Amino acid sequence: MQIWKVPLEITDEQKIALPKGARILSVQAQADVLCLWALIDPDATPRDFTIRIFGTGHPADDAVGLEFIGTTQMLDSALVWHVFKEA
Numbered sequence: 001m002q003i004w005k006v007p008l009e010i011t012d013e014q015k016i017a018l019p020k021g022a023r024i025l026s027v028q029a030q031a032d033v034l035c036l037w038a039l040i041d042p043d044a045t046p047r048d049f050t051i052r053i054f055g056t057g058h059p060a061d062d063a064v065g066l067e068f069i070g071t072t073q074m075l076d077s078a079l080v081w082h083v084f085k086e087a
Contacts, residue, residue: 002042008034010081014051019044027070027083034072034081050086055079 003025006016016036023039036051051069054060066084073080 002040004038004040005030006036006038008036008051008053008083010034010053012053014053015048016051017046017048020047022049024069024085027072029072029074032074034074034083036069036083052084052086054082054084056082 004018006018008014008016008027018038019040019042021041021044025037025039027034027036029035034053052062052066054063060082063082063084065087067087069083069085071080071082
């Protein structure tokens with residue numbers, strides 16, 4: 001098992017590739033880059049995960065039914081992002 005860091009784009013929806021069975025641990029800003037950390041088996045077959053990001057105060061109707069990963073702040077708390085994974 002290993003812990004991987006995956007930089008995320010600040011966009012409404014994106015796909016990231018992680019090994020099957022990956023367990024997402026956290027999402028945080030690191031030096032003003034939004035990053036996701038996951039516990040993975042490096043020998044497992046990769047699969048795509050869909051990540052959704054919503055800003056505070058923005059419409060989030062599409063968040064219903066998604067798995068919440070975490071909330072993080074960037075640019076001295078000027079931007080707050082709420083990150084979800086499609087189940």
